Amino acid sequence: MNTLDLSQTPIAADGTFEVQLQKSGQILQVTKDQSILKVLQDAGHDVPFSCSEGICGTCLTKVVAGTPDHWDMYLTPEEQEKGDCIMVCCSRSQTARLVLDL
Ligand code: FES
Numbered sequence: 001m002n003t004l005d006l007s008q009t010p011i012a013a014d015g016t017f018e019v020q021l022q023k024s025g026q027i028l029q030v031t032k033d034q035s036i037l038k039v040l041q042d043a044g045h046d047v048p049f050s051c052s053e054g055i056c057g058t059c060l061t062k063v064v065a066g067t068p069d070h071w072d073m074y075l076t077p078e079e080q081e082k083g084d085c086i087m088v089c090c091s092r093s094q095t096a097r098l099v100l101d102l
Helices: 036-042 077-082
Strands: 017-021 027-030 060-065 085-087 097-100
Touching: 017 036, 027 036
Parallel strands: 017 097
Antiparallel strands: 017 027, 060 085, 060 097
16 A cells, blocks of 8 residues: 555554654554654654643644644644644544654
């Protein structure tokens, strides 16, 4: 399956999804118990963050493909609906893969 397919496929029943980093092509697995931010940090990526609760907007990251599952309180409903950015500290994915502009 290519990137496009996975970014249009609903998330797995166990809540696991993949994050692909656009610039390097690196693919990381995010399990149900992990935040995207934690997975990025564990992989050595220095993503700016502050509150870790979806309030401050510091961790805003652009989404290239896939559909975010927004859990933050920072984006407006219209911005959430647009789906072109995500708060990686708390939000998740509705699709099996999210491609981020990182
Ligand atoms: S770190 Fe504050 S919204 Fe993500």
